[in-house]
Structures are given as C-alpha cells and as structure tokens.
Amino acid sequence: MSTTTTAQVAAIADIWLENRRGGSTLGIAERRPRISWTTAAEVSIESLDLELLRGDGSVQRHTEAGAQSRLIAWPFPPLSSRESVILRVRPGGDSVPPDAEWSAPLQVEAGLLERSDWAVPFVAASVSEPQGTLRPGYLLRAEWDSTALGLEPGTVQRARIYSSAHGIYELELNGRPVSDDLLSPGWTSYSHRLRYQTYDVTEAVRSGRNAVGVWVADGWYRGRIGFEGGLWDVYGQDASVLVQLELTRSDGTVVLVPLTDAWRWSESPVTEAGLYEGESYDARLLPAGWSEVGFDATGWKTPTQLDLASFPAELEPPTGPAVRVTEVLPPVSVELVAGNRIRLDFGQNIAGKLRIRVAGPAGHVVTLHHAEVIEDGLLGVRPLRSAVSVDRYTLAGAGIEEWTPRFTLHGFRYAELENWPGGIETVDVEALVVHTDMERTGWFDSSHPGLNRLHENVVWSMRDNFVDLPTDCPQRDERLGWTGDIQVFAPTAVRLFGVHGTLSGWLRDVAYEQADQGHVPNFVPWIECGFPNHPTAAWGDAAVIVPWEMYRHDGDTRVLADQYASMRAWVDLVDNLTGNTGLWNTGFQLGDWLDPTAPPESPGDSRTDKYLVATAYHVRTARLLAETATILGKDADAAHYRTVAERATTAFQAEYIAPNGRVVSDTVTAIAVAIVFELFATEEQVARAGQRLLHLVAASDFHISTGFVGTPIICDALVRAGGLDAAYHLLLQDELPSWLYPVTMGATTIWERWDSMLPDGSVNPGDMTSFNHYALGAVADFMHRVVAGLDSAEPGFARLRIAPQPGGGLTHASASHLTPFGLASSRWRRDGGRFFLDVEVPPGTTATVVLPNEGGVHEVGAGAHSFTSGFRDPSDDPAKPPFSRW
Known part of the structure; x- marks a missing residue:
C-alpha cells in the first residue's frame, strides 16, 4: 500500500500501557510500563519509533524492530516517583517518510513508588465508636497559603493530591469535587494493601489561600460487612484520611504543602451511613462553604494523627478503573401505591442509588426505599435480609434541593418515595448506575429476542457486580468477592469488558489471603462471618483458573508469573489433601452448588457427588499449572505437575468411571465435567458418556439440571457429544428451570437461583435468593464462541x-x-x-x-x-x- 505521510498517520490508532486500554496513566505503579498500540487499518510496518519527552525538556528516542504491537518492553530509563513524561509513537522503517507524523501524545506519570515518599500521617476524625449502630460521616478541612510557601503566581507547574482513607472518602478543593470517583479507595485486603488515588488539581489551585475538604465514612474498613449479622471494625477502629498535597515549581522542585497540623474535623450532614443499611442526610447541617477559603471553623475539632508506620499495609495505586456513575436511568413508570407512597420502576435492575430533586419545608424528611422485585403488590425486601437499603433526606427548606447518597449502594429496580412533599406530578428522581468504569469489549445479537435479552441480562449482572471487585450480588447483606462465581464466569468476563486491571488487583488479594489462611478462602477479601473456612473445589481453584483465563485472553504471561506462587500453592495444598493419591474425597465441599433439584433451604444438596467435582477440578488445575510452568520456562515444575495431574486423572477414572464409560452420580453435571475436563481413558468411553448425556438432557425435556459447576460447560459438553441440536434445545428452553425462564418473567439481570421467582410471582422461600448474580450467565461465552462463532485460536487473539x-x-x-x-x-x-x-x-x-x-x-x-x-x-x-x- 502507499507509504505516504497521510496513510502512516492513520496507521497508529491508539496507544496504551500494560493491559489498561482506555485506563488512566496518572499515578501508575510501574517504573517500566509496557506499551501497546493498534492500527486503524492493515499497513506494512517494519519497525516502531518511540519518543519520550521528559520533564527537563530532553527527548529520548528508540526504534523497536519488527511489527510487535503488544506489550513492548519500556525502552527508556525507568520512571521515578512523580515523574511525568510524554510518549509518542509512529511507524518506522526505510519506507516511512522522515517527516511522518507521530501519534497523539500520551502523558504518563508515576505515582509515589516508595514508602518513604509518604511524608504525612493519617488524620482521624473518629478513632473509636460503639459498634452495632450506624455511625455518621465526617468532614475534615485544612487551609494553606501558597504565597507563604514562596510560590508566586504562575510558578506552580503542577499540583497533585495523593490520598487514601481508612473508610471511604471524597475530596473537594476550594469548594469543588476533585473527581467523580465513588467509594474510594475501594475494598482490598486492607491488612495487606491499601490503594491510594492520584488527583491532578493543577487547575483548582489558586494563588494565595486555598482550602481542601474531605468527606469520609466507615465503608468496608470499619462499617458492618458480611452476613449472619455481619461484623464491625474488621480492619480497624479509625475513620481517617491520608492526604498528601504536592506542588511542583516550574524548575521541577516539589513543595509539600504542610497540611498535617491544619486539619480540623466535624460531623457531617450524613448522620448515618452503612453500605447495607443506607444513608441518612440532614441538609440543614451542611456548613455553607466548609471546603472553601475563609470558612469559620470555630468549634471544629483537632483530629488524631496516626503514624503511617503503624499501618504496615502496602500503599499502591489502583490497577483498574475507579467506581463511577456510568449511566443515568429515568423511571419508566411512576405510580401512587398503598401507604401514600410513590413507586418508581426504572425498568432495569441495577447497582446504584437515587438522585432526587425536591422542594419542601425545612425539616421535612423524605424516605427512599429500594428493592429488586415486587411481591404481592409490595416491595420484595425479604431477600435483602438485613440490608434494609433505606435512605433518608431531611430538607433544608432552600427551594429545589438536589441530593444523592455518597456512602452507600443499593441493588434495585424499584424504589418507593415515602413522605414526598407535593403530588406525584412533582417527582423528579433518577437512578444512577454505579460500578467500576470498565470499557465494554464484547457484543452479541441474534434473531431470537429472548436470547438477546439473556445476553443483556448477563452484561447488566456483570456491571452490577463489578463494584471495585467481582462480587456475588449488589443488594443483600453480602456483596462479597466469591471465588467460585468469578472462576466460572471469567471466560465471559474477559469477553464482555476490559477487566484485566480489576482482576489483577483482586488476584493480589487472593494471594495475600491465601498465604494467611493456608488455602484460598471462599471469598476474597476474607472476613470471618460464619461461612465455613475450608479448602473448596471450584472456589479455591479460582487462584489458577482466573489468571489462566486472563492469559488466554490477553496473551500476557505476566499475570501467570505474578500469580504463579499462588497457583502452585493451591495445587500443592490439594495434592497434599489427597494424600498424594490424586483422589480428593474428604472435607467440606460445595459441589454443584444450586443444582435446581436442591431444596430452597439447602442449595448445596446436589445430586452430583461433591468429591467427583473436587477430584475433577484437581485434575484441571494441575494440568493448567503444568502448562503455566512450561510457558514460564519452569521445566522441572512442569514435569512435576504433569505427574500430579496424571495421578489425579487415574484416581478419577478408577473411582468415578466404569469401564463402559458410565460416570458415578449419572448426572448431567458429572458427565459434562468428565467430557469437558477430558477425564476419560478412551474414545469409546467418551462416546458412551456422550450418548448418556444426550439421553439425560432429553429425558429432562431439555430443562436445565446443573448448578454452578455444570452450567458453564453443559452446552460445550453437548456439542462435543455430537449434540449441537440438543445444546440449542437446552439454551432456548423457556420453561422453569432454564436460562430463558427468568426472561419470560421479566428479568433484566441473571438470577442467583433458577427459580428465584416462582411462576406465580412469589419469591423463592429460601433465605438465599438474589435477582442479580452473574455466575449462571457464564453461558454467554458459549453464545459468543459457538452460536456466533467468534473465538481466539491462541492466547491473545493474534x-x-x-x-x-x-x-x-x-x-x-x-x-x-x-x-x-x-x-x-x-x-x-x-x-x-x-x-x-x-x-x-x-x-x-x-x-x-x-x-x-x-x-x-x-x-x-x-x-x-x-x-x-x-x-x-x-x-x-x-x-x-x-x-x-x-
């Protein structure tokens, strides 16, 4: 093709760092971030020219031979803390004109890369308060004078805030928010690592006096989290913030703004805040101008200073995007219901909160109720358990007032307004969709409207359950990082959204918690809230399968290298639990969780042998670990884990497969696992088992009969058995239990149970019922790969x-x-x-x-x-x- 300048300019469409396409390059943790790029069209590129403009004005260039476009090693000297550079790339080679234009510049800035870079303490608005009742939110403020620091107008080239909290927080500078991030710093295993945010506040800093303000509340750090009543103060008793404000002069010198002794605090208008319970806000209590210069802070208290050294957790930047409002939904219906309440239907089950605009007298209290479904004409709140999900707003009486809660999140489609001032015609309410701001990467469509709605339900459940970490549900008193859910859903997750950054961070917590527990907990971060804490197949196997699926998608071996010790520790643990026999037939197991035949009160009572599932997963993860070791050049390990896998395969065959190919349990899940995990000894056994699988699925009249373990693989197992037609029958079945039954019932997300709602409209009587889990939506991967036919032939989609x-x-x-x-x-x-x-x-x-x-x-x-x-x-x-x- 032509090698004119115009054609070459069009060649470089995008550049990004690591696996964070579309992500922030401000405050990154990598000293040598890898570089990726794409072209707008197929062009012949012999090499790549890279140019780096450093802060001192020097320019460095490097030519990368070949046409590699993925994860190019950083060819320049490593970045230092705070260093900001500008990166450009262009096609290189003899055929490229010397005046070919560069790509759009990408600004790259390192965060605080050393613990010693932190020079401020945590400042605590609250150090210890009684447990068992909701606590308020707090305000902290500090002022400083840039002139007193020797910074004349025009001499500040750059201003950055590096901040975090024990709790969740939002920042303001001179009366305005510094970002649209929500629920920062998110939930990590706080005992091991705490993320901090980097904010560019250059435009907000003024000459002379300035003021910084912080809202902070309990959040996950010390608020109530977990089920069975939950736990308080899991990670600490302080509600505190860490705020380091730095100004960089035009000559490159950095000035640390001395805020430590300037901080003062007061209780905020947020009188109560809980992630599960909701938020109460009294607008009359908001001090006007509290985060602006000149505010009279008389009566505000001096916070307690907590030495950073007393908190050993690593301080690190996020690897994934922030939680934000990603969409705003108007109600599709507004009606007056019993109790003089106003009911809003937003037409979609979401994770989020309401934004209200209301006018009324001072002291008037509006109460906002939330629920996923309607049952018997009322909000179906029983499935919420103790997560009451009620917000309250007390009006200031100042005309039209706009409010949305800061420190809570709800899972809901319906909301009811109690005590709304004025008639129904005055209702001005929107639903704000809140989740990690991931880039959408996968789409599906077909001639079947039910199948299309099913796929959209999967997308929505993923959005609603990626709120900083991959959770199980966004509504009840749980919202935990269940390992089994993301293990089965990972192939779908990497297709639908750019999740590498979010999952990379979560996997770090898996490794930390694994080291503490001696095994992979059933959810991460782990809290002792009553659930059995034992090694569990399909859940603990997430330590191996999730990084493997990320590698398969991106072709990036770094996630395997980073998680290798964790992957190996899990397989070694299971091998030891089998007594080095390969047969895992003792201990606690969840098995094929939520088999549709299991009674409502006992979702683990599957017809499939739990130890069959456990041993099969042991084979699978040992094989994957052997492949991982080979990829990483660990040949001795590869040989060892191939032996572990072969031993487990032999044990599985001896224990669970008859010579004629019949599988113990004789269930759809048992046979599907044996087929997809390739556990048979002969092709004749595979053929015999496949015929039995087809018979069982047909005998059930193509109704689903699998739980967490069998559901993601059943369609693939049928196809391998020569039953493509049967797979479609199963996929398109719309009677209970089936994937499309919830669609016929008006579902807009994936349900936790096949029968979360019964045909008569009543909610499943079990204590554990959610209308927004993504695990059973793992079939969307099959829809992409097989129905539409789009797949990768090798890791990374090359x-x-x-x-x-x-x-x-x-x-x-x-x-x-x-x-x-x-x-x-x-x-x-x-x-x-x-x-x-x-x-x-x-x-x-x-x-x-x-x-x-x-x-x-x-x-x-x-x-x-x-x-x-x-x-x-x-x-x-x-x-x-x-x-x-x-």
Whole structure:
C-alpha cells in the first residue's frame, strides 16, 4: 500500500500501557510500563519509533524492530516517583517518510513508588465508636497559603493530591469535587494493601489561600460487612484520611504543602451511613462553604494523627478503573401505591442509588426505599435480609434541593418515595448506575429476542457486580468477592469488558489471603462471618483458573508469573489433601452448588457427588499449572505437575468411571465435567458418556439440571457429544428451570437461583435468593464462541478462529469483540438453503474461518471477508418439537 505521510498517520490508532486500554496513566505503579498500540487499518510496518519527552525538556528516542504491537518492553530509563513524561509513537522503517507524523501524545506519570515518599500521617476524625449502630460521616478541612510557601503566581507547574482513607472518602478543593470517583479507595485486603488515588488539581489551585475538604465514612474498613449479622471494625477502629498535597515549581522542585497540623474535623450532614443499611442526610447541617477559603471553623475539632508506620499495609495505586456513575436511568413508570407512597420502576435492575430533586419545608424528611422485585403488590425486601437499603433526606427548606447518597449502594429496580412533599406530578428522581468504569469489549445479537435479552441480562449482572471487585450480588447483606462465581464466569468476563486491571488487583488479594489462611478462602477479601473456612473445589481453584483465563485472553504471561506462587500453592495444598493419591474425597465441599433439584433451604444438596467435582477440578488445575510452568520456562515444575495431574486423572477414572464409560452420580453435571475436563481413558468411553448425556438432557425435556459447576460447560459438553441440536434445545428452553425462564418473567439481570421467582410471582422461600448474580450467565461465552462463532485460536487473539455453528432455528447471529489488536467480528445469516458469513479480522492478526455443513476451511488475513455456502439446520425438521414459545 502507499507509504505516504497521510496513510502512516492513520496507521497508529491508539496507544496504551500494560493491559489498561482506555485506563488512566496518572499515578501508575510501574517504573517500566509496557506499551501497546493498534492500527486503524492493515499497513506494512517494519519497525516502531518511540519518543519520550521528559520533564527537563530532553527527548529520548528508540526504534523497536519488527511489527510487535503488544506489550513492548519500556525502552527508556525507568520512571521515578512523580515523574511525568510524554510518549509518542509512529511507524518506522526505510519506507516511512522522515517527516511522518507521530501519534497523539500520551502523558504518563508515576505515582509515589516508595514508602518513604509518604511524608504525612493519617488524620482521624473518629478513632473509636460503639459498634452495632450506624455511625455518621465526617468532614475534615485544612487551609494553606501558597504565597507563604514562596510560590508566586504562575510558578506552580503542577499540583497533585495523593490520598487514601481508612473508610471511604471524597475530596473537594476550594469548594469543588476533585473527581467523580465513588467509594474510594475501594475494598482490598486492607491488612495487606491499601490503594491510594492520584488527583491532578493543577487547575483548582489558586494563588494565595486555598482550602481542601474531605468527606469520609466507615465503608468496608470499619462499617458492618458480611452476613449472619455481619461484623464491625474488621480492619480497624479509625475513620481517617491520608492526604498528601504536592506542588511542583516550574524548575521541577516539589513543595509539600504542610497540611498535617491544619486539619480540623466535624460531623457531617450524613448522620448515618452503612453500605447495607443506607444513608441518612440532614441538609440543614451542611456548613455553607466548609471546603472553601475563609470558612469559620470555630468549634471544629483537632483530629488524631496516626503514624503511617503503624499501618504496615502496602500503599499502591489502583490497577483498574475507579467506581463511577456510568449511566443515568429515568423511571419508566411512576405510580401512587398503598401507604401514600410513590413507586418508581426504572425498568432495569441495577447497582446504584437515587438522585432526587425536591422542594419542601425545612425539616421535612423524605424516605427512599429500594428493592429488586415486587411481591404481592409490595416491595420484595425479604431477600435483602438485613440490608434494609433505606435512605433518608431531611430538607433544608432552600427551594429545589438536589441530593444523592455518597456512602452507600443499593441493588434495585424499584424504589418507593415515602413522605414526598407535593403530588406525584412533582417527582423528579433518577437512578444512577454505579460500578467500576470498565470499557465494554464484547457484543452479541441474534434473531431470537429472548436470547438477546439473556445476553443483556448477563452484561447488566456483570456491571452490577463489578463494584471495585467481582462480587456475588449488589443488594443483600453480602456483596462479597466469591471465588467460585468469578472462576466460572471469567471466560465471559474477559469477553464482555476490559477487566484485566480489576482482576489483577483482586488476584493480589487472593494471594495475600491465601498465604494467611493456608488455602484460598471462599471469598476474597476474607472476613470471618460464619461461612465455613475450608479448602473448596471450584472456589479455591479460582487462584489458577482466573489468571489462566486472563492469559488466554490477553496473551500476557505476566499475570501467570505474578500469580504463579499462588497457583502452585493451591495445587500443592490439594495434592497434599489427597494424600498424594490424586483422589480428593474428604472435607467440606460445595459441589454443584444450586443444582435446581436442591431444596430452597439447602442449595448445596446436589445430586452430583461433591468429591467427583473436587477430584475433577484437581485434575484441571494441575494440568493448567503444568502448562503455566512450561510457558514460564519452569521445566522441572512442569514435569512435576504433569505427574500430579496424571495421578489425579487415574484416581478419577478408577473411582468415578466404569469401564463402559458410565460416570458415578449419572448426572448431567458429572458427565459434562468428565467430557469437558477430558477425564476419560478412551474414545469409546467418551462416546458412551456422550450418548448418556444426550439421553439425560432429553429425558429432562431439555430443562436445565446443573448448578454452578455444570452450567458453564453443559452446552460445550453437548456439542462435543455430537449434540449441537440438543445444546440449542437446552439454551432456548423457556420453561422453569432454564436460562430463558427468568426472561419470560421479566428479568433484566441473571438470577442467583433458577427459580428465584416462582411462576406465580412469589419469591423463592429460601433465605438465599438474589435477582442479580452473574455466575449462571457464564453461558454467554458459549453464545459468543459457538452460536456466533467468534473465538481466539491462541492466547491473545493474534490468531482467530471463526467457526459459527448455527442451529435452534436462528436466522442470524453475530458477535464482536475488542481484542488487543482491535475489533473482531463474526456475523452470519441464513436465507433458505444459503448461509452467509461476514467477518472482520483486526490489523496484525489472521483468522481460520470454518463454515458449517462442510462448507470448507479458509485462512484469511486482516480486513473484511465474506463467505457463502449451502446450509441446512437440523432444527428445521418438521418432525422435531419447536425450540421455544418465542
């Protein structure tokens, strides 16, 4: 192609660092961040020129040979704390004009990389308060004079706040918020690591006097968290903030603003705050101008200073995006209901909060109630357990007042306003969707409206449950980082959103908690709130499977290297628990959790042998660890763990597989696990088991019969058994239990139980019922890979495999995914006996395209390609029953 300047300028579409495409490059932790880039079109690039502009004005350049576009090693001297540089790249090589333009500049700035960079203490508004009742939020403020620091107007080149909290906090500077981050610093294993935020406040700093203000409340650090009544003060008794404000002169010298002795605190208008309970706010108590210069702080108290050295946790920047408001939803209906309440339906189950605009007399209290569902004409609050999810706003009486809570979060679709001043026509309320601000990377569509709604439900449940860490649910008194949920959902998660940063941080906590517990806890961060604390298959295996799925998606071996000790520790532990026999047949297990046949009060009573599940997972993770060791060049380890895996495979076969291929338990999950995990000794056994699987699924009239373990893999197992048609029957079933049954009931998220709501509209009587869990939505991965046919042929998507397997009466389906190389897509349709496929292959990649019905195999390069072949859907056979009532 042409090598004109214009064409080459268009070649570099985007550059980013590490696996944080679209993420912040301010305050990063890496001294040598790796560089990635994409092109807007397929071009011939012989090499890459990189240019770095340093703060002293010097320019450094480097030429990277070849066309590598992913995770290029930092070719410049390492960054130091606070260092800010500007990076540009452009195509290089003899064919590129010497005046070719550079990419758009990317500013990169290191955070505080050494513990010694921190020069301030925590300042505590509250050191210890009684447990058992909700505590207030607090305000802290401090003023300083830039002139007194010798900073004349125009001499401040840069201003940064490095901040964190024991609790959750929000910052203001001279009366205005410094960011739109929420619930910072998020929830980590606070005993081991505490994240800090870096804020650019250059434009907000004024010449002369300035004021900084902080809102802070208990949050996860010392607020009530966990079920069975929950726990208080899990990590400490102080509600405190860490705020280091630095000003950089034009000559590069850094001035630390002396705030430590200037801090004063007072209780805030937030009179009560709990993540589960809600927030109460009295607008009459807000001190006007409290975070502005000149405020009279008479009566405010001097905070307690807590030496940073007394808190040994690592201080580190976030690896993932912040929690933010990502969408605003108006109500789809507003109605007056019993009790003179006003009910709002937002049409979508979300994690978030309300924003109200209201006018009324001073002292008037408006109460906001939240719930996921309506039961018997009322808000269905029983599933919330003790997370009452009630907010209260006391008006100041100053005209129209706007308010949204700061220090709480609710899972809800419906809200009711109690004691709203004025009539229903005056209601001005919106729902704010709140979650980690991840980049969307995966999309799916088909000719089946129920299937499309199912996929959207999966997307929403993922959004609602990635609130700083991967949780189980956003509404009841739990909201924990359950390892089993993300283990089964990880392949779907990496398709739908850019989760590498969020999961990388969470995996660090897995390793820390694992070291403390001697095993991987069932949720991370771990708190002792009554749940059994024992090694558990499919849950603890997240330590191996989650980093492996991240590697498969991104092709980045660093996550394997970083987590290798954790991965190995888990497999070694299980190997020891088996007595080095490979058979894990003792101890606590959750098994195929939430098998639909399990009674409401006992969700672990699966028909599948729990130890069969445990041993099968031991085989799988030992194999993955052996592959990981090979990738990392640890040959001795690789040989050892292959032996561990082979020993466990032999033990599984001896204990659970008959010579004719019949599997103990004789359940759909047991056979699916044996097929997908490749646990049979012979192909004849596989064939026999596959036929038995097809028989069991058909005998259940294609209703789902799997729980957490079997559900993510059942469709793949059916396809491997030659039952593509059966997989579609199962996928498109809409009677209870099935994936589409909740859709027929109006679900907008994935339910925890197949029957969280019964056909008569009543809520499942079990104590554990949620309408927003993503685990059973792991089938979305199958929809992308098999229904639409879009998959990677090797880790990192450098090669794609596009092999749609149409069925189920679908007339079209498509999937697209923002790979590390750019957008890839597969879009098929059928018209009579003809099959049409359009694919998009990103620049720098290739694809193997496999057409159905022996339509042939095609190798293609980057760009758009179209294919046509003959096709017949076996589901079109009039002798077969319809797939669903859609």
